[in-house]
Amino acid sequence: MGLIQLLKSQFLSHLIFYYVFLASGLIVNLLQFCTLPLWLVSKKLARKINIRLCYCISSQIVVALEWWSGTECTLYTDPKNYPLYGNENAIAVLNHCSEIDFLCGWTFCERFGVLGSSKVLAKHELRYLPIIGWMWYFLEIVFCKRKWEEDRRTVAESLQNLHDYPENFWFLLFCEGTRFTPKKHEVSMQVAESKGLPKLKYHLLPRTKGFWVTVQNLRGTAAAVYDCTLNFRNKQVPSLLDILNGKKYHADLYLRRIPLELIPEGEAECAAWLHKLYQEKDSFQEHYTQKGCFPGPTVTHPRRPWALINWILWACMLLYPLGLLLVQLVSSGSILTILVSVTVACAASLGGRWMIGQTETNRGSSYGNKEVPSKNN
């Protein structure tokens, strides 16, 4: 292990990341709270400010991926569609294969300039996650309880609110509804069989209702569906903790742009269309497994410096006063104050580690572990 690699795996390096993330996150949450009265005066301005505030937080995790771990992200796509990315609203449909797929999504958002504004259909539990969940509230993220009887109204209403959104955004949908595990795969393939659908090897059977309601409510707002299939080179299984330890990965994303007009309007037709899409995605994953790459050309879209600049600014702003305080504490020689500092450091470390734990599949939900009998059957 080289010196730099050793440095990246040290507790102190992680502590700095955690401290900057938690302290800046809470400051951003507070600033977001202060924008509340502005929503009454100018919704457009309040949204624009919140987009930038959200960027301050989410770009820090992108920095960990792009700059700290040096992970590379290659985009496979038709070059003729390339100028459209970042310049239109889109619904991104991504496979839920790893603990950092959301982060790879964020990285592409960053490279195409839509990181601050991009959204997701997220499980309700994430709403309460400190910093990220609170920031999402102000970003008008759409939450679902994964209970269709409740979601059909709330999700549609939240999506309708995005009609006059002032900046381009990508709306991410993990149609599988939960992360891939062998158990969930087995259950969902039983459901596929009972519905007479072909089995999928690399995906869970997609949940179609969220997709249908999203497409219906974003017609006229989003121009296209981006069918995104993600995989990692050499069968790597990445985690956010390994990213923080400086482990480098290589992510490949295959992106197809499908104009929204091509997606059927009726619920049953739309569901059938999505099932077919996942069968195609499965064949792309098979191609990747066999050949080590996706079909089609790659385009190079380099990382931008803004996320790193944002992190350095926050780090300078937050580490300088902390450094002064620590020098004073140590020079005062008071055991009590030193004990307090150690406690604060441990709290930051535990807090950061707990946040990372939220991304770990083995702590994931039991959603999809057991077949829910369909009301139509």
Ligand SMILES: CC/C=C\C/C=C\C/C=C\C/C=C\C/C=C\C/C=C\CCC(=O)SCCNC(=O)CCNC(=O)[C@H](O)C(C)(C)COP(=O)(O)OP(=O)(O)OC[C@H]1O[C@@H](n2cnc3c(N)ncnc32)[C@H](O)[C@@H]1OP(=O)(O)O
């Ligand atoms: C250039 C690069 C371009 C792009 C880059 C890509 C992306 C970047 C973009 C944006 C990034 C922005 C932010 C990202 C940041 C962080 C995100 C991190 C995480 C959040 C993600 C989540 O929280 S995922 C979980 C929540 N989301 C979802 O669940 C969405 C999918 N689900 C649905 O759509 C559901 O339909 C629902 C939630 C709306 C409702 O769920 P419910 O369970 O109540 O109903 P269903 O209809 O789905 O279920 C009943 C039907 O399902 C059948 N069934 C039963 N068991 C199973 C089973 N095990 N598997 C499959 N199907 C099953 C059952 O038979 C019923 O069938 P019907 O025929 O009646 O439909």
Ligand SMILES: CCCCCCCCCCCCCCCC(=O)OC[C@@H](O)COP(=O)(O)O
């Ligand atoms: C700079 C780094 C400092 C460390 C900070 C840690 C930041 C943690 C970011 C948390 C982002 C939260 C996103 C969680 C995404 C996720 O993993 O969702 C899973 C869901 O889809 C499905 O859930 P499930 O049904 O349980 O599989």
